[in-house]
Amino acid sequence: MDILVQTLADGLVIGAFYSLIALGYTMVFGIIKLLNFAHGDLYMLGAFVGYTLLSILNGNGSGAGLMGIVIVLLLTMAIVGVIGMGIERVAYRPLLLAPRLSILITALGVSLFLENGSMIAWGAQYQVYPLQLSHDGWNVLGAQITYTQMGLVLIAALLMLGLHLFISRTLYGKAMRAIALDQTACHLMGINVHKVIGLTFFIGASLAAGAGTMAGAYYGTVNFMMGFIIGLKAFTAAVLGGIGSIPGAMLGGLLLGMMETAGTFVFGGSWKDVVAFSLLILILVLKPTGIMGEKVTERM
Amino acid sequence: MKKWRSVITAALLSLSLAVAGCANQGQSSGASGGDEILVGVLLPVTGNNATDGKDMQNAIEMAVKKVNDGGGVLGKKLKIEVADDGCDPQMATTAANKLVSQNVAAVVGGYCSGATLPSSGVFKNANIPMIVPAANSAKLPAQGYDTLFLINGLTPDQAQTAADYMGANQAKKVALIHDNSAYAKDLADFAKAAVEKSGGTVVAYEAINPEEKDFSALVTKLKGIGPDATYFTGYYAAGGLMVKQFKQKGVSGLFMVGDGSFSEDIIKIAGADNAEGLLITATPTAEFIEGAEAFTTEYKQTYNNLAPGPFSALSYNAVNLLVDALKRANSTDHDALKKAIKETKDFKALGQTISFNAQNTLDTSNFAVLKVAGGKFTLAK
Numbered sequence: 001m002d003i004l005v006q007t008l009a010d011g012l013v014i015g016a017f018y019s020l021i022a023l024g025y026t027m028v029f030g031i032i033k034l035l036n037f038a039h040g041d042l043y044m045l046g047a048f049v050g051y052t053l054l055s056i057l058n059g060n061g062s063g064a065g066l067m068g069i070v071i072v073l074l075l076t077m078a079i080v081g082v083i084g085m086g087i088e089r090v091a092y093r094p095l096l097l098a099p100r101l102s103i104l105i106t107a108l109g110v111s112l113f114l115e116n117g118s119m120i121a122w123g124a125q126y127q128v129y130p131l132q133l134s135h136d137g138w139n140v141l142g143a144q145i146t147y148t149q150m151g152l153v154l155i156a157a158l159l160m161l162g163l164h165l166f167i168s169r170t171l172y173g174k175a176m177r178a179i180a181l182d183q184t185a186c187h188l189m190g191i192n193v194h195k196v197i198g199l200t201f202f203i204g205a206s207l208a209a210g211a212g213t214m215a216g217a218y219y220g221t222v223n224f225m226m227g228f229i230i231g232l233k234a235f236t237a238a239v240l241g242g243i244g245s246i247p248g249a250m251l252g253g254l255l256l257g258m259m260e261t262a263g264t265f266v267f268g269g270s271w272k273d274v275v276a277f278s279l280l281i282l283i284l285v286l287k288p289t290g291i292m293g294e295k296v297t298e299r300m
Numbered sequence: 301m302k303k304w305r306s307v308i309t310a311a312l313l314s315l316s317l318a319v320a321g322c323a324n325q326g327q328s329s330g331a332s333g334g335d336e337i338l339v340g341v342l343l344p345v346t347g348n349n350a351t352d353g354k355d356m357q358n359a360i361e362m363a364v365k366k367v368n369d370g371g372g373v374l375g376k377k378l379k380i381e382v383a384d385d386g387c388d389p390q391m392a393t394t395a396a397n398k399l400v401s402q403n404v405a406a407v408v409g410g411y412c413s414g415a416t417l418p419s420s421g422v423f424k425n426a427n428i429p430m431i432v433p434a435a436n437s438a439k440l441p442a443q444g445y446d447t448l449f450l451i452n453g454l455t456p457d458q459a460q461t462a463a464d465y466m467g468a469n470q471a472k473k474v475a476l477i478h479d480n481s482a483y484a485k486d487l488a489d490f491a492k493a494a495v496e497k498s499g500g501t502v503v504a505y506e507a508i509n510p511e512e513k514d515f516s517a518l519v520t521k522l523k524g525i526g527p528d529a530t531y532f533t534g535y536y537a538a539g540g541l542m543v544k545q546f547k548q549k550g551v552s553g554l555f556m557v558g559d560g561s562f563s564e565d566i567i568k569i570a571g572a573d574n575a576e577g578l579l580i581t582a583t584p585t586a587e588f589i590e591g592a593e594a595f596t597t598e599y600k601q602t603y604n605n606l607a608p609g610p611f612s613a614l615s616y617n618a619v620n621l622l623v624d625a626l627k628r629a630n631s632t633d634h635d636a637l638k639k640a641i642k643e644t645k646d647f648k649a650l651g652q653t654i655s656f657n658a659q660n661t662l663d664t665s666n667f668a669v670l671k672v673a674g675g676k677f678t679l680a681k
Binding site: 003006007010011013014125126128132135144146215219220223225226228260261262264265268270273 | 515517
């Protein structure tokens with residue numbers, strides 16, 4: 001019993017990170033049909049920007065207050081969000097009307113650029129996060145669940161709730177859904193398509209950056225390649241939930257996180273990635289639209 | 301600008317030709333000629349591993365200076381010829397050939413196993429004895445060269461050290477974790493054999509992805525098993541995170557890591573509190589060797605306060621071993637010298653007593669167990 005609860009709790013935390021990143025994948029795909037493979041690296045960038053801000057905030061390594069951490073989180077999300085918009089402006093916008101393959105290859109280029117740029121800026125070695133989160137917690141049925149884990153899942157849930165409200169209740173959210181349906185018609189109706197696409201990138205990038213900062217603080221180390229594998233995993237989560245569907249991305253992330261921890265537990269540590277990607281292949285073969293996806297391209 | 305460049309290039313070229321010419325002239329006089337004994341030194345002094353290579357070169361120069369100040373050996377002074385292997389097989393072969401053409405009496409060096417494999421072959425063909433202070437791949441002695449001597453312990457020795465320590469601390473149920481790198485997997489396999497031989501059981505044998513940050517599922521699994529000791533054989537980045545997550549989840553038993561994790565960074569990544577009591581199997585660096593205090597002090601004095609590197613003491617030992625063999629051989633003849641090194645019996649050096657077994661590797665390994673106490677490495681008692 002305790003092992004089951006522990007596995008679920010750990011899976012929930014990993015799943016929350018996956019969900020936050022998967023959202024960006026899904027939103028960008030929904031709106032311009034691009035699989036943004038540089039998205040995982042925005043998570044890495046978020047971890048590093050958060051690292052730098054925290055280092056400035058508490059140069060001597062003493063703990064910043066809770067307020068400070070929240071401010072750093074929001075600042076990081078804003079900074080990386082702007083970087084995400086910049087990437088869209090520079091690398092993707094000129095190719096919006098080009099064949100999908102060109103823009104996909106560009107995304108891979110952007111990913112390499114971000115990885116190696118970070119390596120030059122912050123060094124190739126593992127950096128230790130200047131923040132130690134508490135590891136006290138409750139004992140639930142013999143499993144150790146920490147306040148930190150709860151807090152992270154709660155923040156992730158709040159971010160996702162905010163996004164959901166934004167998409168369903170605001171004018172810009174409506175515009176996003178409209179563009180996902182028919183970009184040309186939106187142009188004709190006088191919607192500023194480029195602005196909305198830019199906004200989509202901003203939101204996607206900032207969610208990934210939020211996940212990055214939280215992951216950095218939770219695990220304690222960051223390095224320039226940390227976005228690569230998690231980007232692939234988040235993509236898997238997005239496909240699992242149904243690419244283009246926002247609730248799908250949330251669900252897919254949580255499911256994948258749980259399945260991974262359970263899979264590791266059952267098969268052993270070296271099978272972790274095998275479990276995740278076997279799931280991807282299974283989904284693509286059996287139900288390509290994913291759990292929540294109906295018509296692949298028309299959900300937002 | 302261009303013109304100058306070509307002039308400089310031409311000058312360099314002619315200079316290198318002149319040097320090569322000198323080297324060829326030197327061949328006739330040979331290693332035993334003149335009033336100097338030439339010793340080749342083969343190390344990476346450029347590239348990624350230059351830091352360790354430089355440390356080794358420093359220690360070698362220090363040892364040579366000491367010998368020469370004491371009147372030299374066989375009435376002659378030692379002179380070293382440094383060649384750069386750059387940790388690269390091709391560069392190493394070129395460098396080794398250069399040393400052969402200078403007809404050195406013996407060679408001290410070899411840091412990367414990958415570069416030492418081909419260069420040891422070059423020396424074997426020229427019948428020049430080579431003493432290797434760092435490289436320790438099991439592939440090296442497997443070549444069966446009678447000219448090649450390793451004074452650093454091998455992977456099976458390290459596994460044995462780990463198993464012995466566990467045995468001495470009543471750790472019967474052992475969990476092994478590696479990170480899928482060739483080195484770490486080898487060490488885990490040897491550790492499995494060693495633990496089973498000494499009557500323990502391996503309750504878990506797991507691989508992790510070194511890029512991974514979250515080991516919670518694996519840690520939970522191990523917690524359920526409740527091992528007496530866990531041995532992680534990979535590198536410090538994953539090792540540090542694992543130590544941390546083990547402590548947080550409260551897994552039972554000792555936690556031990558291999559020499560791939562022997563770095564200050566593991567304490568930083570795990571956090572000093574979590575790393576407290578962590579055990580490391582490694583070849584001790586000079587600061588942990590009893591009786592090496594004088595060496596450490598002198599090293600720091602000579603090289604403006606630089607602490608000795610991981611293989612400085614071993615490199616220092618290699619030179620002294622060679623000098624001892626030269627004295628016993630009473631000549632710089634390759635065959636006589638080879639025989640004398642082979643016959644080395646209980647040679648007292650820093651942190652090790654050197655005798656060679658049939659494979660020309662250490663009879664008693666120099667691996668030790670270190671422990672983290674108060675955020676610092678100390679020798680485990």
